[in-house]
Amino acid sequence: MSATISRLPLALSAVAIIIAAVALAQTFTLSAPTSQVTPKTQTFKINIADGEVISEVDGKDVVTGEYHRFEPPVLVVHKGDTVVFQVTNMDHHRHSLVMQGCSVDTGPLNEHESKTVQCVATSSGVYQFYCGIPFNPANEACAPDHATITGYLVVLE
Numbered sequence: 001m002s003a004t005i006s007r008l009p010l011a012l013s014a015v016a017i018i019i020a021a022v023a024l025a026q027t028f029t030l031s032a033p034t035s036q037v038t039p040k041t042q043t044f045k046i047n048i049a050d051g052e053v054i055s056e057v058d059g060k061d062v063v064t065g066e067y068h069r070f071e072p073p074v075l076v077v078h079k080g081d082t083v084v085f086q087v088t089n090m091d092h093h094r095h096s097l098v099m100q101g102c103s104v105d106t107g108p109l110n111e112h113e114s115k116t117v118q119c120v121a122t123s124s125g126v127y128q129f130y131c132g133i134p135f136n137p138a139n140e141a142c143a144p145d146h147a148t149i150t151g152y153l154v155v156l157e
Contacts, residue, residue: 037078037080037156039078039080039081039082040078040081040082041081041084042075042077042081042082042083042084043084043086044072044075044083044085044086045086045088046070046071046072046075046085046087046088046097046151047070047071047087047088047090048070048071048087048090048091048095048097048131048149049068049069049090049091050066050068050069050091050143051066051068051069052066052067053065053066053067066143067145068091068095068131068142068143068148068149069148069149069151070097070129070149070150073150073152074152074154075151075152075154076153076156077121077153077154077155077156078121078155078156079121079124079155080120080121081120081121081155082118082119082120082121083118083120083121083153084116085097085104085106085117086116087106087109087114088109088113089109089110089111089112089113090111090112091111091143092111092140093111093143094108094109094110094133094139094140094142095131095149096108096109096131096132096133097117097130097131097132098129099119099127099128099129099130099153100127101123101125101127101128101153102119102120102127102153103119104117104119104129105132108141121153121155123155124156126154126155127152127153127154127155128150128151128152128153129151129152129153130149130150130151131146131149131150134146
């Protein structure tokens with residue numbers, strides 16, 4: 001009989017701990033966050049620009065290469081936002097900005113030409129934008145590094 005009596009407090013303690021753990025878990029359970037962000041219009045000034053690769057040759061800095069890029073390369077918005085792209089081509093080659101996930105296409109932009117396009121970010125995710133003008137040295141279209149002229153639109157929930 002004494003063995004049964006000594007187990008009773010242990011069993012009651014275990015039950016109390018389990019009940020407390022369940023109550024604590026319910027108190028601190030995180031529900032899926034709901035989007036509290038009010039959609040707004042976000043405007044981005046994007047330059048299509050070039051950069052130079054400079055190397056030291058015989059003790060002197062020499063331009064040994066050129067690269068092209070979108071500035072800034074990453075844009076962050078929230079789902080539901082209207083995204084305005086103010087795109088300016090700062091390069092002497094013809095370029096464009098195309099993003100299929102948002103149906104954006106500036107069309108060809110000559111040197112120092114600008115165009116504004118916009119879309120609504122309807123789905124969260126990461127969307128790549130890129131130059132839609134294939135490289136053609138005969139008519140100054142884009143540049144040899146065409147495939148690397150990319151940027152990203154990050155749409156948060």
